[in-house]
Amino acid sequence: MLYWGPDQSKGRYYRFEGGATRGFSLTHLSGTGCPVFGDVPILPMLGTPVQQESYEASYNPDEQSAEPGFYAVKLASGIQVQLAAAVHSGIGELRYPAGGGAHSVLLDLSRNNTAVSGSEVHVTDRTITGWVSSGKFCNKRNEYRLYFVLEFDAAPAKTGTFETPRAAAYISFPEDATTVRMKVGLSYVSLANAQLNLKQEIPHWDFEKTRAEARTAWNKVLGLVEVKGGTEARRKVFYTALYHAFLHPSTFNDVNGEYLGFDDKVHQAKGRMQYANFSGWDIYRCQVQLIAVLMPKVASDMAQSLVADAEQGGGLPRWSVANNEAGSMVGDPADLIVANIYAFGGRDFDTASALKAMLHGATDPEARVRWSTVRPHGDEYLRQGFVQQDESNRLGSASITLEYTSADFAISQFAKALGDTASAQKYLAASGHWRKIFDPETKYIRPREADGKFLADFDPGKGVGFVEGNAAQYTWMIPYDFGAVIAAIGPDEANARLDNYFSKYGSYFGGPYFRISNEPSFACPWIYYWTGHPWRVQEVVRKTLTDLFTDTHGGLPGNDDLGAMSAWAVFAQLGIYPEIPAVGGFTLNSPTFPDVTLHLGSRNLHIQAEGAPDKLYIQRVALDGKAVNNWISWPDFSRAGSLVFTLAAVPDKAPGKQPPSFPPAD
Numbered sequence: 001m002l003y004w005g006p007d008q009s010k011g012r013y014y015r016f017e018g019g020a021t022r023g024f025s026l027t028h029l030s031g032t033g034c035p036v037f038g039d040v041p042i043l044p045m046l047g048t049p050v051q052q053e054s055y056e057a058s059y060n061p062d063e064q065s066a067e068p069g070f071y072a073v074k075l076a077s078g079i080q081v082q083l084a085a086a087v088h089s090g091i092g093e094l095r096y097p098a099g100g101g102a103h104s105v106l107l108d109l110s111r112n113n114t115a116v117s118g119s120e121v122h123v124t125d126r127t128i129t130g131w132v133s134s135g136k137f138c139n140k141r142n143e144y145r146l147y148f149v150l151e152f153d154a155a156p157a158k159t160g161t162f163e164t165p166r167a168a169a170y171i172s173f174p175e176d177a178t179t180v181r182m183k184v185g186l187s188y189v190s191l192a193n194a195q196l197n198l199k200q201e202i203p204h205w206d207f208e209k210t211r212a213e214a215r216t217a218w219n220k221v222l223g224l225v226e227v228k229g230g231t232e233a234r235r236k237v238f239y240t241a242l243y244h245a246f247l248h249p250s251t252f253n254d255v256n257g258e259y260l261g262f263d264d265k266v267h268q269a270k271g272r273m274q275y276a277n278f279s280g281w282d283i284y285r286c287q288v289q290l291i292a293v294l295m296p297k298v299a300s301d302m303a304q305s306l307v308a309d310a311e312q313g314g315g316l317p318r319w320s321v322a323n324n325e326a327g328s329m330v331g332d333p334a335d336l337i338v339a340n341i342y343a344f345g346g347r348d349f350d351t352a353s354a355l356k357a358m359l360h361g362a363t364d365p366e367a368r369v370r371w372s373t374v375r376p377h378g379d380e381y382l383r384q385g386f387v388q389q390d391e392s393n394r395l396g397s398a399s400i401t402l403e404y405t406s407a408d409f410a411i412s413q414f415a416k417a418l419g420d421t422a423s424a425q426k427y428l429a430a431s432g433h434w435r436k437i438f439d440p441e442t443k444y445i446r447p448r449e450a451d452g453k454f455l456a457d458f459d460p461g462k463g464v465g466f467v468e469g470n471a472a473q474y475t476w477m478i479p480y481d482f483g484a485v486i487a488a489i490g491p492d493e494a495n496a497r498l499d500n501y502f503s504k505y506g507s508y509f510g511g512p513y514f515r516i517s518n519e520p521s522f523a524c525p526w527i528y529y530w531t532g533h534p535w536r537v538q539e540v541v542r543k544t545l546t547d548l549f550t551d552t553h554g555g556l557p558g559n560d561d562l563g564a565m566s567a568w569a570v571f572a573q574l575g576i577y578p579e580i581p582a583v584g585g586f587t588l589n590s591p592t593f594p595d596v597t598l599h600l601g602s603r604n605l606h607i608q609a610e611g612a613p614d615k616l617y618i619q620r621v622a623l624d625g626k627a628v629n630n631w632i633s634w635p636d637f638s639r640a641g642s643l644v645f646t647l648a649a650v651p652d653k654a655p656g657k658q659p660p661s662f663p664p665a666d
Contacts, residue, residue, distance in 0.1 A: 026090075080094070252277075292344035316357050502525075585633045592612055
């Protein structure tokens with residue numbers, strides 16, 4: 001719940017190279033495309049603040065230090081800031097230089113990453129309490145309220161509050177108070193719960209104890225994957241990616257189990273955690289699968305959290321922020337999130353209610369989650385099998401159509417697993433609607449207008465009708481039926497198109513090329529298995545990892561989107577990838593480490609790849625001594641103890657076996 005760290009003084013995104021901060025706020029999301037949170041920035045300063053000023057502190061970016069659960073920086077004023085985090089609370093240590101006036105701490109509740117709609121603050125002796133209301137993620141209608149309590153270990157010399165433009169408060173200590181400790185608790189339910197969270201998690205003033213506890217907790221989670229060998233740089237890339245992938249979704253219930261639901265009422269999470277902040281369009285492709293494989297109970301709780309959101313808010317959310325729908329991006333991704341969690345071993349949730357919520361969103365075009373329609377333009381999709389490009393939908397009709405077909409496929413697989421044969425058949429058939437926007441003349445996915453005609457002036461490198469992409473990228477976003485896609489394009493033409501597609505890295509600004517920086521391209525490297533050129537998988541995945549994922553400050557090729565891109569890098573380095581949504585199983589690529597152990601509850605899975613990373617090409621793969629060919633099913637993977645890759649320096653150009661495809665019967 002607590003993500004305590006710096007914000008830029010100007011702009012709405014932290015960047016490592018930024019040299020000034022408005023304060024160290026308590027809430028953040030990692031790598032989003034729109035700003036949100038950044039609430040209650042806490043700014044240490046010399047002197048007593050005055051109401052008219054908007055304060056900031058400068059620093060040398062290279063004097064920042066960070067590790068899981070800990071952040072530190074030395075400000076230009078000479079103040080040394082150290083922050084350590086628990087789940088709902090944190091502790092900070094401020095070391096002031098001698099002199100310089102009063103040693104103060106300012107809380108300016110009027111400043112965050114979007115816009116503050118209301119706030120309140122009170123100072124009592126050495127404690128500051130209050131709340132802040134905000135929201136408007138991606139300029140949508142979502143709102144939330146955050147409560148906080150901030151305590152100090154010393155009595156202040158002076159305190160004060162400001163009332164305009166919105167609430168702010170400060171607390172000042174005498175110049176001889178060179179070390180000041182503070183601790184903070186959060187809650188989205190009440191001030192009393194914020195105090196309870198703090199009291200239960202950090203009842204002491206021992207900064208190093210909290211820092212060590214955070215390190216131990218993170219080391220336990222990161223230790224679920226034990227990597228040996230490879231270069232130090234690649235191990236840094238791997239574990240940084242694993243850390244990023246586990247930052248979200250966020251804990252939302254308090255230590256007593258209470259949380260604020262999508263109906264704005266207080267609910268109790270019994271025997272589980274309630275999670276919030278689901279970047280649905282991004283994380284369904286591989287991030288939730290990673291969590292399910294390594295932490296099935298956590299993943300199950302995430303699925304149940306979405307079910308609870310649907311029961312309280314009317315439907316499954318597309319992009320949730322706190323206890324509200326942000327309505328950002330497109331599609332119906334919660335279907336895929338839940339089905340993926342189930343397919344990869346997270347089974348401890350109310351599956352019947354989950355399917356009920358999925359079917360409600362898919363069948364009722366008026367279904368809503370709070371203020372937002374579950375499937376915008378769903379009436380068009382139900383009536384004609386595609387979303388049309390017109391004045392009412394300029395965002396990306398073809399992309400939305402494909403997102404709905406993938407969601408329908410997820411429903412079909414989930415329904416099949418639960419024994420609902422009728423729904424399974426119905427939604428498998430609906431998943432074939434991608435063909436309705438596949439142009440047999442150009443052999444690309446192409447937007448259609450209301451009269452059914454394909455959109456004129458077609459260029460596969462242009463983005464009209466697509467969300468953050470183009471036809472060249474989205475034609476491949478049918479991962480559950482690649483066999484049919486390849487057949488429709490023609491195997492030779494498809495392979496030639498892939499070679500051109502991977503000849504450059506794409507951008508937001510056009511070009512018919514692979515763009516790993518955006519999620520629709522995530523599954524693309526493994527398509528070569530369906531064209532019979534598996535050695536190209538090894539080349540493309542490794543080149544992408546080597547070129548674009550590094551151990552520098554710019555070591556990600558784009559927005560991490562709450563861990564989505566980092567999860568891709570984790571899987572790609574392990575040599576397994578969850579290519580087909582809602583289907584438990586992995587396509588393969590050559591690992592970057594010779595020795596990896598996955599600690600999976602009561603069993604371990606040992607991944608061996610002698611010669612990695614120098615030897616690039618796969619010759620053979622064996623699971624518990626039995627040969628596998630380009631695909632490992634989840635039932636086999638979930639029981640295995642060893643996965644052995646035999647690698648070579650030159651490619652084996654045998655086509656191998658195609659991984660599965662799931663074409664509808666009709």
